[in-house]
Amino acid sequence: MRRTLFAAPAALAALTLALAACKTAPKKPDHDAPLPPIDPTALDRSTSPCEDFYQYACGGWIARTEIPPDRSSWSRGFAELTERNARQLRRILDAAGAAKTPPPEPFAKKVGDYWASCMDEATIEARGLADLQGEWARIDAIQDRPVLADEVARLEAAGLDVPFNLTSGQDAKDATQVILLVYQGGLTLPDRDYYLTDGGKNVEIRQRYAEHLRKMFALAGLPPAEVEANASAVAQVEKALAETHWTRTEMRDPSRLYNRVDRAGLEKLAPAFPWARLFDGLGRPDLRAVSVTTPRFVEKVGAMFESAPLESWKAYLRWRLLTTMAKARALPRAFVDESFRFTSASFSGAKALRPRWKLCVDATDDALGFALGEIYVKQHFGADGKERTITMVSEIERSMSDDLGAIGWMDRATRAKALAKLGKVANKIGYPEKERDYSSMTVKRESYFRNVLSAGRFETARQLAKVGKPLDRTEWLMSPPTVNAYYEPSLNEMAFPAGILQPPFFNKAAPEPVNYGAIGMVVGHELTHGFDDEGRQYDGDGNLRDWWTPPVSKAFDDRARCVADQFSGYEVLPGVKVDGKLTLGENIADLGGLKLAFAAMQAARRTAPEGEKVEGFTPEQQFFVGYAQSWCSKFRDEETRLRVVTDPHSPPRFRVNGPLSNLPEFQAAFSCKEGNAMVRPEGKRCEVW
Missing domain, CATH: 1.10.1380.10 (Neutral endopeptidase , domain2)
Structure with missing residues (x-):
C-alpha cells in the first residue's frame, strides 16, 4: 500500500537511469554537476505558459534531449539525479570491492563482494549453466x-x-x-x-x-x-x-x-x-x-x-x-x-x-542497500538538506492544518479526526538512525547467481521473522540512496531518503520559491497521500477504519470523481488515454501537494523580504517553473503504453498541466484568463484539498 512519488520504468528492475545523449551538445554532460535552479535553456518561450505550461517550462529540454539508447525514458529530474547518484555509488562500491572502505563499516566486505560478483562477467560466463542446472536438478x-x-x-x-x-x-x-x-x-x-x-x-x-x-x-x-x-x-x-x-x-x-x-x-x-x-x-x-x-x-x-x-x-x-x-x-x-x-x-x-x-549498482542497493546507504550518507548527504527538509515538512504540515480548518465541505466531527491524524504523521528524513543487521546473509564472490538467491533468502527470512513480534516503527521501506519518497498509510508516516534531497528537488543554492516548488511539492504530495482516496481510509494510528461521516465521505467522493474524469480525458498516444481511476490517488496528491507547498511558501514570504526575480520570473512564477522543470521527461511509445496499463502515476506532462489548470494561484502568477487551455472552466475546476 506504500504510495511513492515516482514509479520506475515498469519493464526494468531498478530506478537507475543512463547517460543522456544531447542533439545540440557535442560534449558529454557532467552528471556530477548540480542542475541550475531554473534552467533558461529548458524553456520554450514561443509557447504561452497559459496554453501549455509543460511545453513552456520543458520544451527546450525536450527538443535537445534524446533518450539514451539503453533507456525507455529519460527525465531532467529523476533520471539525471539518479545518474549522479549511480556514479557516486559506483565509487563507493569500487572502493568496497577493493577493500578500501574506511572503517568502521561492519558490512563493507559483503557490499564489496556482492558488487564484485555482479561485475565479474568473465566468471559468470565461465560458470555457464552450472548453477542453473544444479537448481533445475532438484x-x-x-x-x-x-x-x-x-x-x-x-x-x-x-x-x-x-x-x-x-x-x-x-x-x-x-x-x-x-x-x-x-x-x-x-x-x-x-x-x-x-x-x-x-x-x-x-x-x-x-x-x-x-x-x-x-x-x-x-x-x-x-x-x-x-x-x-x-x-x-x-x-x-x-x-x-x-x-x-x-x-x-x-x-x-x-x-x-x-x-x-x-x-x-x-x-x-x-x-x-x-x-x-x-x-x-x-x-x-x-x-x-x-x-x-x-x-x-x-x-x-x-x-x-x-x-x-x-x-x-x-x-x-x-x-x-x-x-x-x-x-x-x-x-x-x-x-x-x-x-x-x-x-x-x-x-x-x-x-x-x-x-x-x-x-x-542497483542490484547491490537492492540486496544491501542500508549497509551501502550508511557509507553513502557519510560521504554525500549534508546536514543542510536534512535540516531544511525538516523545516519545510513542518511548514507544509502547518499549511495542511490551515487547509483542513478552512474546508467548507468537512463537518466538525470529521475535521477533528483529520486534524488528529495529521498531528500523528511521523516523518523520516535522510536516513534511519537504526542500522540493519546483514550478518546472517551469505555473500561469496565466486557466484553471483548464488548471491542473488542468498539475498532473496535473507530478505524473506527477515520479513517472516517480523510476524508476531512488536511493530518496529523505526524501519525504513527505502534505502538512503533512493531517489524517491513515500507515504505509508498503515504507519501514517512519510519518508524522504537522502537520495532525493539533492538538485533539482532540493538545491541549497536555489531561490527558496524554487525549492518550495520542487522538494516542497514532494513533501506536500506525500502528506496528501494520507488523505487521498486510499489513505483517507486509514486513521492516525494506521488502522483501516471509516472515520468519516457519510455526508463528508460523499462530498470527498464527488471531488475525487472530478479529478478522475479530468485525467481520463487526457490522450497520451493516439487512442491511448490516461486511466483516471488507476491514477486517482497520485493525481489528488499532486493537486494537494502543489496547493500546500505554494501556501507554505507564501506564509514564509510574509516574514521575509520580497524575493528577487530569477531569469525574469517573480517568486510565484519561480515556484511553478521549479516544479515543472523537475518533471521534464521523454518516453518511448512502448514505455508509454506499458505505463498507462501499470503505473498509478500520470505521465509527467499531465502531472504538470493537469493540477496547474485547477489552481487559481498558478493562473494569477502568469495572468492566465478564462478561455486559456491552462484555465479549467469554472464548473469543471477540481479541488479536493
Whole structure:
C-alpha cells in the first residue's frame, strides 16, 4: 500500500537511469554537476505558459534531449539525479570491492563482494549453466505433490513468486500487529491484461512471449520436444493465474485487499495445498496470522496444485528461476541478450543493453542497500538538506492544518479526526538512525547467481521473522540512496531518503520559491497521500477504519470523481488515454501537494523580504517553473503504453498541466484568463484539498 512519488520504468528492475545523449551538445554532460535552479535553456518561450505550461517550462529540454539508447525514458529530474547518484555509488562500491572502505563499516566486505560478483562477467560466463542446472536438478527430481510443495517453499524462501508473493505487514485493522500478507503473483508479463485481453498490442506481445519462452528453454539446453512442452505449460499456468488476479484499479481498494484468514482460513480456501509443508520450508511452522489480498487467487492455486499435471508445475518452476536469473544478468550473455530482446520489443523500446555497472549498482542497493546507504550518507548527504527538509515538512504540515480548518465541505466531527491524524504523521528524513543487521546473509564472490538467491533468502527470512513480534516503527521501506519518497498509510508516516534531497528537488543554492516548488511539492504530495482516496481510509494510528461521516465521505467522493474524469480525458498516444481511476490517488496528491507547498511558501514570504526575480520570473512564477522543470521527461511509445496499463502515476506532462489548470494561484502568477487551455472552466475546476 506504500504510495511513492515516482514509479520506475515498469519493464526494468531498478530506478537507475543512463547517460543522456544531447542533439545540440557535442560534449558529454557532467552528471556530477548540480542542475541550475531554473534552467533558461529548458524553456520554450514561443509557447504561452497559459496554453501549455509543460511545453513552456520543458520544451527546450525536450527538443535537445534524446533518450539514451539503453533507456525507455529519460527525465531532467529523476533520471539525471539518479545518474549522479549511480556514479557516486559506483565509487563507493569500487572502493568496497577493493577493500578500501574506511572503517568502521561492519558490512563493507559483503557490499564489496556482492558488487564484485555482479561485475565479474568473465566468471559468470565461465560458470555457464552450472548453477542453473544444479537448481533445475532438484526440480527435475520432483515425483509427487508433497515434494513439489517442498520445492515451492524453497523457491519462495529465496524470494521467487512461485506463485505467491509473501511478505510481512501490519494487520490493516490492528496496526499494532505484524502478520503475513499473501499477495497475488506468479506472472512474468507486467499485468493480467496482457494474458487476457486483445486490446492494444496484447496479441502481438503474447506471440512474442511464446517465442521468448521457447528461445530461453532452448538456450538452457532442453531438447526441442521438451522446449515446446515446457513453453506451452508455462503459458497455460500463467494464464490460469492471471484469470484470478484483480485489476490494478481493484488492487487500490484497501478494504477489498483486507482478508484476514489466518492458517485455518488458508486451509479452507485451498484445502488441497499442503500449507504445513510450505510453512515448514519457510522456517516458520508456527506462523498463524495471515491475510490474503485476493482470495480467488489462493483458491485457484490450491485447485491447480491438485489438478494441473506435475510436469506443468515443474516447467513453471524451471521458468520462474530461469527468467529471474536472466533479468538479474546472473546467467551467460546469451540469456541476457534474449531477455533484453523480448523486453525491448514488447515493453521498453530501448535500443541497447544497459551498462552492467549500472545494473550492479542497483542490484547491490537492492540486496544491501542500508549497509551501502550508511557509507553513502557519510560521504554525500549534508546536514543542510536534512535540516531544511525538516523545516519545510513542518511548514507544509502547518499549511495542511490551515487547509483542513478552512474546508467548507468537512463537518466538525470529521475535521477533528483529520486534524488528529495529521498531528500523528511521523516523518523520516535522510536516513534511519537504526542500522540493519546483514550478518546472517551469505555473500561469496565466486557466484553471483548464488548471491542473488542468498539475498532473496535473507530478505524473506527477515520479513517472516517480523510476524508476531512488536511493530518496529523505526524501519525504513527505502534505502538512503533512493531517489524517491513515500507515504505509508498503515504507519501514517512519510519518508524522504537522502537520495532525493539533492538538485533539482532540493538545491541549497536555489531561490527558496524554487525549492518550495520542487522538494516542497514532494513533501506536500506525500502528506496528501494520507488523505487521498486510499489513505483517507486509514486513521492516525494506521488502522483501516471509516472515520468519516457519510455526508463528508460523499462530498470527498464527488471531488475525487472530478479529478478522475479530468485525467481520463487526457490522450497520451493516439487512442491511448490516461486511466483516471488507476491514477486517482497520485493525481489528488499532486493537486494537494502543489496547493500546500505554494501556501507554505507564501506564509514564509510574509516574514521575509520580497524575493528577487530569477531569469525574469517573480517568486510565484519561480515556484511553478521549479516544479515543472523537475518533471521534464521523454518516453518511448512502448514505455508509454506499458505505463498507462501499470503505473498509478500520470505521465509527467499531465502531472504538470493537469493540477496547474485547477489552481487559481498558478493562473494569477502568469495572468492566465478564462478561455486559456491552462484555465479549467469554472464548473469543471477540481479541488479536493
